[in-house]
Amino acid sequence: MIKGYLFDYGATLDTAGCHWGKMLWHAYEEIGVPVVEQDFRDAYVNAERRIDRENVVTADFTFYCTLSVKLQFQLDYLIENGKLQASEQQTKEWHSKLLETLYSRVKAITAHSCEVLEELRKLNFPMVLVSNFYGNVETVLEEFGFSTFFKTVIESARVGIRKPDPRIYELGVKALGLAPEEVVVVGDSFPKDILPAKTIGCKAYWFKGEGWKDENYDESIPDRVITDIREVI
Numbered sequence: 372m373i374k375g376y377l378f379d380y381g382a383t384l385d386t387a388g389c390h391w392g393k394m395l396w397h398a399y400e401e402i403g404v405p406v407v408e409q410d411f412r413d414a415y416v417n418a419e420r421r422i423d424r425e426n427v428v429t430a431d432f433t434f435y436c437t438l439s440v441k442l443q444f445q446l447d448y449l450i451e452n453g454k455l456q457a458s459e460q461q462t463k464e465w466h467s468k469l470l471e472t473l474y475s476r477v478k479a480i481t482a483h484s485c486e487v488l489e490e491l492r493k494l495n496f497p498m499v500l501v502s503n504f505y506g507n508v509e510t511v512l513e514e515f516g517f518s519t520f521f522k523t524v525i526e527s528a529r530v531g532i533r534k535p536d537p538r539i540y541e542l543g544v545k546a547l548g549l550a551p552e553e554v555v556v557v558g559d560s561f562p563k564d565i566l567p568a569k570t571i572g573c574k575a576y577w578f579k580g581e582g583w584k585d586e587n588y589d590e591s592i593p594d595r596v597i598t599d600i601r602e603v604i
Contacts (some may be wrong), residue, residue: 373574374493375547377540379558380502384484384517385434385477388559388580388598394473395445402468410454418444427470428505435474435513436521437507442469445591474487487600488520494604501556502532503527509512520548534560537567542571557603561588569593574604 378384386394392415400409406414421444424427428437446462449455457465491498500521502508506528512518523546527533530542544551551572558564559578568575569592576594578600590596597603 372553373496374446374553375393375497375499375549375555376428377501377543377547377554377556377568377573378488378521379510379556379560379564379578380500380511382580383557383558383578384563384600385515386559387480387483387600388578390559390581390583392583393581394468394476395441398469398472398476402465404455404465404469406449406455408453409532410449413452414448415444417448422505429455430507431507431510432505432507434477434511435470435514437505437511438473439466439470442466442473444584459483468519481517484600485516485520487604488517490604492520497522497547498522498551499543499546500526501534501539534563535567537570540567540573541571544571555594555603557597561586561593565593577585 374512382388392412395415396411398410399406418441422440424484427440440588443466446455446466450457450462488498504526505525508526509524511516511526524547525542525546527539532539540556544554547554555574555576556564556568557578558574559580561577565575565577574594576595576597579596579598595602
């Protein structure tokens with residue numbers, strides 16, 4: 372019997388299962404930034420590494436601010452490496468359009484996720500968030516209206532353990548005060564969410580969306596494959 376939930380955050384509650392790299396790339400396509408996908412992918416990876424290396428994101432960073440930094444780092448990389456030719460004004464316009472397009476999209480998706488979590492709360496299911504994040508996930512949760520749903524928040528930057536290490540999910544199970552078999556892990560990443568969840572004896576619902584890579588997984592491993600967050604209920 373299911374008695375509690377462990378939710379992933381990024382690409383689960385904020386993008387409806389779509390990998391963030393793909394979410395960004397589709398916005399680049401939509402507003403017409405003239406760059407090929409492989410160059411964008413290189414810029415995406417470089418920006419993520421730069422954020423980690425330079426410790427740019429602090430605990431008080433909203434998602435809006437975090438996204439703005441990511442986009443600026445990506446555009447900087449593309450221009451500095453000759454992958455994108457643009458004036459300073461054109462770069463500012465692309466940055467602004469990307470930021471507003473993506474933020475609007477995330478606000479709509481997180482609003483839907485909040486509705487579902489509210490239903491789970493009314494059914495008296497305890498919930499814990501388990502996330503690989505930059506150290507500001509609680510600020511982001513507050514920004515999008517999630518902060519009242521979770522019994523506690525376990526963030527990789529705070530606990531020093533990152534998925535797919537199953538110990539981070541063990542911390543989540545402990546926080547719920549339940550046995551692993553009574554807990555469902557909900558996440559978009561098969562290797563980082565589903566496999567470690569099953570390793571420690573939890574049930575697992577795979578939020579199957581558009582991945583960063585075209586990979587096939589054994590869909591008999593998760594207890595459920597979902598394409599809408601509402602399917603967790």
